Amino acid sequence: MHISEGVLSPAVLGAGAALTAMGTAVGLRKLDYDRLMTVAMLSAAFLVASLVHVPVGFSSVHLMLNGLLGVLLGFAAFPAILAALALQALLFQYGGLTILGVNTFCMAFSGVLAGYCFKAVARICPGPKGQKAAAFCGGALGVALAGLFTASALAFSDEGFVTTAQLLFLAHLPVMLLEGIITMFMTSFIARVRPEMLHWR
Amino acid sequence: MKFIQFYLVSVFLTILLAPSYAVAHRVNIFAWMEGDDVAVECGFSRDSPARDGRITVFDAKSGEELLQGVTDKKGHFRFPVPQSVRRDAHGLRIRVNAGEGHQSEWLIAADELTLSCALPDARTQPSATEAAAHVAASASLLSMSGDGDTQEAVRRIINEALDAKLAPIRHDLAAAAASGPGLQEIIGGIGWILGIAGIALYFKGRRG
Numbered sequence: 210m211h212i213s214e215g216v217l218s219p220a221v222l223g224a225g226a227a228l229t230a231m232g233t234a235v236g237l238r239k240l241d242y243d244r245l246m247t248v249a250m251l252s253a254a255f256l257v258a259s260l261v262h263v264p265v266g267f268s269s270v271h272l273m274l275n276g277l278l279g280v281l282l283g284f285a286a287f288p289a290i291l292a293a294l295a296l297q298a299l300l301f302q303y304g305g306l307t308i309l310g311v312n313t314f315c316m317a318f319s320g321v322l323a324g325y326c327f328k329a330v331a332r333i334c335p336g337p338k339g340q341k342a343a344a345f346c347g348g349a350l351g352v353a354l355a356g357l358f359t360a361s362a363l364a365f366s367d368e369g370f371v372t373t374a375q376l377l378f379l380a381h382l383p384v385m386l387l388e389g390i391i392t393m394f395m396t397s398f399i400a401r402v403r404p405e406m407l408h409w410r
Numbered sequence: 411m412k413f414i415q416f417y418l419v420s421v422f423l424t425i426l427l428a429p430s431y432a433v434a435h436r437v438n439i440f441a442w443m444e445g446d447d448v449a450v451e452c453g454f455s456r457d458s459p460a461r462d463g464r465i466t467v468f469d470a471k472s473g474e475e476l477l478q479g480v481t482d483k484k485g486h487f488r489f490p491v492p493q494s495v496r497r498d499a500h501g502l503r504i505r506v507n508a509g510e511g512h513q514s515e516w517l518i519a520a521d522e523l524t525l526s527c528a529l530p531d532a533r534t535q536p537s538a539t540e541a542a543a544h545v546a547a548s549a550s551l552l553s554m555s556g557d558g559d560t561q562e563a564v565r566r567i568i569n570e571a572l573d574a575k576l577a578p579i580r581h582d583l584a585a586a587a588a589s590g591p592g593l594q595e596i597i598g599g600i601g602w603i604l605g606i607a608g609i610a611l612y613f614k615g616r617r618g
Contacts, residue, residue: 211436211511211512212511212512213436213437213511213512213513213514214513215513215515216507216511216513217511242611242614242615245607245610245611245614246607246611248607249603249604249606249607252603252607253599253600253603253604256596256599256600256603257596257599257600260596292603292606293599293603296599296602296603297599300595300598300599300602301595302436303436304436359510359511362511363510363511366511373509373510376509376510377510
């Protein structure tokens with residue numbers, strides 16, 4: 210879901226960059242010393258996950274993990290995803306530097322919202338089962354919202370919002386399910402091993 | 411238990427049936443000369459072509475839009491070199507928009523166009539030493555053929571044959587240049603992130 214350079218108008222690029230700057234500022238303020246290495250490791254996981262294509266059937270899928278980052282990091286997902294996407298743009302020419310703001314906002318803000326959704330669902334239904342359901346919702350919602358935000362950004366270019374949103378949603382349905390399952394397993398593993406990681410502000 | 415089984419089956423079914431085009435990082439575009447035509451190929455990765463991608467061809471120098479088209483099932487598109495570009499010796503800028511924000515461009519330089527499309531007056535002049543051998547060789551040819559028209563025809567045939575032979579090599583070169591990231595780059599990326607985190611830790615630690 211990287212938008213290429215030259216597709217969007219300068220106004221959308223500027224808005225994306227401003228929103229990403231704000232999100233990153235909030236993320237860095239909430240980030241304390243002890244969690245820095247966690248953020249870096251999850252940023253590396255985000256970088257690698259979207260590069261590894263898993264061949265399934267006639268097509269291949271790759272993970273996005275923005276939901277997982279949001280669930281585990283909250284607003285600190287912004288700097289993590291910004292770093293990973295900047296490196297993808299510089300090293301692999303995915304996306305581009307001018308469009309980095311829009312791409313980061315689409316991926317990171319959806320992750321942050323997914324993180325809050327995880328918190329809300331986990332509070333409504335407590336217990337390990339509720340937490341699993343919450344993590345699944347978070348992982349799947351991260352992908353779905355990223356598609357929605359990407360489609361909204363593209364709505365300002367010459368592509369229609371509805372068709373793009375539908376295409377992205379359909380193509381990412383399997384990714385949503387997969388991400389939900391992976392987020393569920395990761396979260397329940399972390400809840401057992403290092404439960405304090407789940408309690409970000 | 412039954413629910414989980416149903417769930418897993420449905421996951422794998424959706425993955426099997428899902429279209430792959432939108433789950434991509436970027437669209438690749440290659441273009442090369444085949445005779446008087448320009449052949450364009452668009453794809454997302456090595457084996458998934460970009461179907462129904464919108465192709466727009468621009469004059470590389472003036473930026474004027476020359477023609478538009480749509481790629482076929484295999485991601486291919488062909489068009490003859492526009493006369494205006496050939497006459498003015500401008501290059502071509504070919505842009506593909508494959509939807510969902512995926513867009514790429516490819517440049518064909520002016521000399522590549524003129525090399526492929528035999529233009530009588532735009533030939534490169536042979537150097538002095540070459541010219542001597544050239545004259546001796548072509549003298550016999552000319553004495554048989556008589557005029558410059560036949561020479562031009564031979565040149566054209568040779569160019570066409572060379573284009574046909576070189577097309578797969580050009581294609582492979584373009585494909586190699588656009589291949590995905592290797593293990594080295596991926597590991598390098600991880601290293602970068604950990605390095606940045608290390609620097610951040612250092613400064614945060616100094617501040618206390």
